[in-house]
Structures are given as structure tokens and as C-alpha cells.
Amino acid sequence: MTPFETFERIKELAKKHGLSLIEVNDKAGLGTRSIYHWNKTNPSTNNLKAVADVLHTTTDYLTGKTDDPSMPAKKEHKINQDPTFADLGMPYGGKIPEDLKDTYVDLAKSYFKRHPELLNKE
Numbered sequence: 001m002t003p004f005e006t007f008e009r010i011k012e013l014a015k016k017h018g019l020s021l022i023e024v025n026d027k028a029g030l031g032t033r034s035i036y037h038w039n040k041t042n043p044s045t046n047n048l049k050a051v052a053d054v055l056h057t058t059t060d061y062l063t064g065k066t067d068d069p070s071m072p073a074k075k076e077h078k079i080n081q082d083p084t085f086a087d088l089g090m091p092y093g094g095k096i097p098e099d100l101k102d103t104y105v106d107l108a109k110s111y112f113k114r115h116p117e118l119l120n121k122e
Contacts, residue, residue: 001064006048012053012067013055032078052089 014024025035028050034043035051043051045059052059057069112118 003042004039004041005064006042006062007035009064009069010035010038010051010055013057017055019054024054 010024011021014021019027022033023034025033028035028047030047030050033045048059048062052062055062056071058066058071060066061069
């Protein structure tokens with residue numbers, strides 16, 4: 001995709017959101033009228049991300065890697081109230097014995113409280 005096509009997508013989304021390009025530029029924290037230079041030159045990744053955030057879209061949409069302007073739905077991760085060994089990355093894939101359930105649930109909750117970034121891994 002050419003810089004001009006990226007610029008046109010930004011312009012189109014700005015209009016849909018009722019924003020001028022100057023407003024998008026300012027909300028994204030870019031330098032004075034920076035966005036207008038993007039019709040001839042590619043923006044930096046950080047600046048493109050800032051504009052995508054303002055327009056509630058992805059950089060993939062702005063750069064033409066996808067034609068879907070919507071943001072992907074955020075996945076909600078909850079600790080299963082009735083976890084299996086497989087849920088906890090343990091062998092056997094069977095149910096946790098009743099006398100150990102509370103222990104494993106507490107361990108899992110404690111672990112993910114300290115490492116919330118691991119909940120977002122596929």
C-alpha cells in the first residue's frame with residue numbers, strides 16, 4: 001500500500017469519527033500537521049499506532065494488511081472454577097481430585113496474579 005492510500009484510510013476514518021485530520025494529529029500527540037506529510041511518506045510505526053488508537057482501529061487496517069477497520073475483541077480470561085490438570089498445564093488431563101481442588105485453584109490464582117501477562121498467551 002502506498003503512503004497516499006494509508007493517508008486516505010486515515011482521512012476516511014477521521015471523517016467517520018467526526019474528526020478533522022488536525023484533531024486526529026493533535027489527539028495522537030504528533031508534531032504540527034505531521035499527518036499531512038503521510039500522503040507522500042510513510043509514518044513511523046509509533047506515530048501510526050498513535051493514530052490507529054485515536055481512530056479505534058489497527059495499524060494493519062491503516063496500512064492495508066486487512067480491510068476490516070474494527071479492533072479485535074479482547075479476550076477475557078477467567079480461572080476455571082473447576083479446573084482440570086490440562087487447564088493447569090499438568091499431565092493426565094483428568095479432573096483434579098476433590099481434596100486438592102482448592103489447593104490448585106489457590107495456586108493458579110496466586111500465580112496469575114503475579115504473572116497476568118501469561119493470561120494473554122494463546
